[in-house]
Each structure stands twice: as C-alpha cells, then as structure tokens.
Amino acid sequence: MSKNIAFIIYIFLVLSLTNCAKRGTITGGLKDTLAPTLKSSFPKNYSTNFKGNEIKLVFDEYIKLKNLNKQLIISPPMKQEPIILPTTASKYLTIQIKDTLQPNTTYSFNFGQSIADNNEGNPYNQFKYIFSTGTYIDSLAIGGRIKDAYNKEADSFVSIMLYDVDEKYNDSVVYNKTPRYITNTLDSLKTFRLENLKAGKYLLVAMKDQNSNNKFNPKEDKIGFRKEFITIPNDTVYELELFKETLDLKTSKPIQASGNRLFLGYDGKQNLKEKQPKVVVKNNTEVLETIITQMPKKDSLQIWFKPLKADSLAVSVSRDSYLKDYVIKIKDQKKDSLNITANQNGVLNFRDRFSLETATPLVKFDDAKIKLTDNDSTEVPFKREYDVFNQKLYFDFKKEPNKKYNFRLLPGALTDFYDKSNDTLSYKLATKTEAEYGNLRIQLKNVKRFPVIVELTDSKGDVLASEYTDEKTTIDFNLLNPAVYTLRIVYDDNKNKIYDSGSFIKKTYSEEVVYFSKEIDVRANWDVDQTFDVSLPYSPEPKKKEKGKGGDDKQKSQGGKPENRQ
Secondary structure, three states: OHHHHHHHHHHHHHHHHHHHHOOOOOOOOOOOOOOOOEEEEEOOOOEOOOOOOEEEEEEEEEEEEOOHHHHOEEEOOOOOOOEEEOOOOEEEEEEEOOOOOOOOOEEEEEOOOOEEEOOOOOEOOOOEEEEEOOOOOOOEEEEEEEEEOOOOOOOOOOEEEEEEOOOOOOOOHHHHOOOOEEEEOOOOOOEEEEEEEOOEEEEEEEEEOOOOOOOOOOOOOEEEEOOOOEEEOOOOEEEEEEEOOOOOOEEOOOEEEEOOEEEEEEEOHHHHHHOOOEEEEEEOOEEOOEEEEEOOOOOEEEEEEOOOOOOEEEEEEEEOOEEEEEEEEOOOOOOOOOOEEEOOOEEOOOOOOEEEEEOOOEEEEOHHHEEEEEOOOOEOOOEEEEEOOOOEEEEEOOOOOOOEEEEEEOOOOEEEOOOOEOOOEEEEEEOOOHHHOEEEEEEEEOOOOOOEEEEEEOOOOOEEEEEEEOOOOEEEEEEEOOEEEEEEEEEOOOOOOOOOOOEOOOOEOOOOEEEOOOOEEEOOOEEEEEEEEOOOOOOOOOEEEEOOOOOOHHHHHHOOOHHHOO
16 A cells, blocks of 8 residues: 555656646736826926926836926927937936926926836827926916818828917017927827916917928928917817928029030029010120020029120029029039930820930921821821920820831931931820720819819829819819829919919918819729719718619710710
C-alpha cells in the first residue's frame, strides 16, 4: 500500500514539474485607454488676482507633449511666448510667463490634444488652464462654424479672433495687431467656440494664418469676417467664409532669363486675367518691339524682345493708377529657340481641343502648309486660334467617333517672333467610340439669380468641365471621361465669367459658391440625369441607365445619344 502511495506521489510531482516547464505568453493585462488628468496646480486652476510668472501643473501619471506649437492656444495672445518645460516625459509641467500680463484680464491656456499619457498616447482632450489678473473670471462665450468660400472643404487649424472695437480701432488691426481673444479649430473641427470673454463690442475674424503670427498677410493667408461688429453677450451662431484675397497688381524688378527674354514677377494673377498691364521696354530712347506672355505655372510674365547689344534696358509697367519703372543690366546670354510640343499626342477626347505649345511666341501662320486628314486620307477642315499670352495654338475640327487623324505641318507653317520657322511636324490622333464616354445632364432648380457658372471638378477642385448660363436651367455635359465628379455653381454677380473673391478692406464677400452635396459617378456608356436644387443642403440621388439597356420611358427620354440633346 505504501509503495502505491509513493508511486502516485512521484507521478504527481513529475506532472507538476512538466507544467512548470511549459512556455507561456505574458499578456501584460488590459491596454491603457484612460487619458491623464490634472491632479493639482499651483496656482489653482481658475484663480483670480493672478500676479505671478510661473504655473505648475501636476498630473496623475507620466505625460508627454505632442505638437504643442500647433495645439496650444493662448487667449489673449502673448507677444512673448511662454516657456513650457520639461519637453521629456514627466508628471508635471511648468509654464514660465515671459510677457507682461494685461490688468483685469482672463487668460486661457487651451492645450488642445497636446498633452497625452507617455505609454499609450491617450490625449487629455481640450485641457484648459484659466486664470484672471482681476477679481473675477470672464464667463461669456460665442460659437459658430467656418467654411471655405470656394473650396468644398475648409482648411484645418483656422484661427478665430476677436478685436476690441473702441476709440483706437481701425481696419488695420488685422494687419499689425494681435487680437484680444483667439481660438483655433485645430485639425478636425469646422466649428468654434470662444470662451471666457468680456462683454463688449468686437470685430469677428477667421484666418488661415500660415505664419502663425496672428496677423493677416494677404499674400499667404485666407480670411473671413463679419461686416458688422458684434456685441457680447448674444446667442447668435456665426458662420464665417474664408477666402484668399485677389491681390492688387504689384511687380518686382525684372530679371534676365535669356539673351532675348526677361522675367517679370507679379502679385495679382486673378486681376491679370481681366486686364493685362502695359509693358514698355526702352534701349536709351528707342522703344523696343516686345511680346508679353505668361510664364507657365508661375506668377511671372515673360517679356520677349529682339536680340540687341545694350548695357541696360529700361522697363516701365503700368495699369490704371499703377506705375513702376525699372532699369535692368543686360548680359550676353544664350538666345531662346523655337520648340513646339503637342499637348495631346495619341488619344484626343471629344471635349478636348488639339493644341500645340511653343517655347517662343508665334507671329505668322500659313494654313496652306497645315493639313489634317483622317484614316481614309480625306482632308478635314479645321479652324485655328492662337492664344499669344499663353503661347498655345488651338485647332478645332469636327471629331468623328473611332477615327484616326493625322496633323501634318510642313516647313514654314509657323513662324515665331524671331523669324524662325518649324521643320516638318506630324501628329497622330485617334478618337474613341461614344460608348466609352458618359453623359451628364444637370437640371438646376431654385437658382436665386443669373448668370451662374456651372463647374465639374475632380477631388482636388481642379475644373474639368464648365458651362456658363444666363437663363438656361438644363445644362448638358456630353462625352465626359468616366470619373467621379464634384458639382458646384458660382453666382457670377459682376458677370465677368470668373469667380471673384472678397476683400477685407473693401468689406466685400466672395461671390457665392454652392456645392452639390454628393459626388456624381459618370460611367462609360451611361447617361446621368441629376437635379441640383441649389436651395437645399442635400439633393436626391441621380438616376442612371446604361444606353440601350432597359429603363422606363421617362428614363429613355432623358438619355439618348448626345447629338439628340438640345
């Protein structure tokens, strides 16, 4: 009996040792999802009669700072930024105030999401430390939302500012003074709330402040504002539309680009579309023959002149009341030469114009030396248009589906400003079938006024197709490349056929832009009919049908081949 008991004990010990030798995974427990909290502060949060220059914040766990320069909002802003230490993981933060504090003022330090626990990064969301240099904490507040005047989505990190309107107020405060109160939408919100405000009269401004200096720079920043001053307290929900101002014409000193060309940098590109400046170039008293063109993708004009020997040239730029004179030293440099490239070479879409771009401006055209033939060797008539400002030569002709075309330019067909002509050029083009494109019909409803610009854009906001209408409410975009489009209209109140932004100094808002609430999917071989009720924030889903495949009579009447649409 004792032997059996001893054997059982032996087996038990072996099994126990075996289990102890098995490898396992240490789980470490549940993941920490709790944000740190403030344990204590010196002086206490919401203190009054604040007179010190140092604040100590103590937290219940180790914290770290993330993107403090973007997330921390101090209201009112301080001329000298405070020093916040340490920058490494710690259970406390010290704020060293370097600025002279205003009397009887409530200060707010909104840390946004910059304070997070050291291990998991859980943010202490919108933590605020508030104190007053007076006897009470200001407790009034206003709120609202922001939007972009032209783009579908507003920018992130937009500052919302209040400026005192008193006997010292003038419109220049946004350019050279910091606001009385400030908050920021940070990286996700399109709403704002300004808190701990004092009763009074204010200018309300929104600003995409690229330099983070709390001052408006029209060249870089977007701005939105209320024309009327606001009074606090009130319960109004404000909406501010941000826009990029169109700058007045301002040029910089020209620089020599080649032996026959100058660059003239400028501000005010939108203004340039309506009225180009007059540029006069002189060699001593002799006025030189010139051509002025736009430098592609740059805010610079190109001043073309015939090669000459000169030590310097005088350049005069004028438009309306603007006048600027420059003297440019001229060096012996390499001259520009004629070079021609096709903007399309291969597939030519039905909505595209075949165009050539030239390195030097053209001045002469010999249409007899330009031939357009199809794949049957039949000559196809065309019309030619030259945009000298953009140095683009356009050819328009009736495109047939599923056809091949050959453009042939014989020597001497094109002559540039320097009497240089082209060699033989040949470009092969082909069209697709109509079934490879889609058609979109827009039915505008409840348009407040005309004219309007109807635009289709891609996700970046680049315009892919546009129509202008003085009274029509049915807009056809036929033979579109299959894609997902964004739809918007612009109320063209000054009837210049382009969108115009606002002006803070002139107290004008941008022309009104309304977006269709959903993207529109245009597919190959489909007709899409879409009602755009401009008065509604949301519109119904579009009806789609594949050409020639089903659909009721109403759908069929709305579709059909593009040439049958009126």
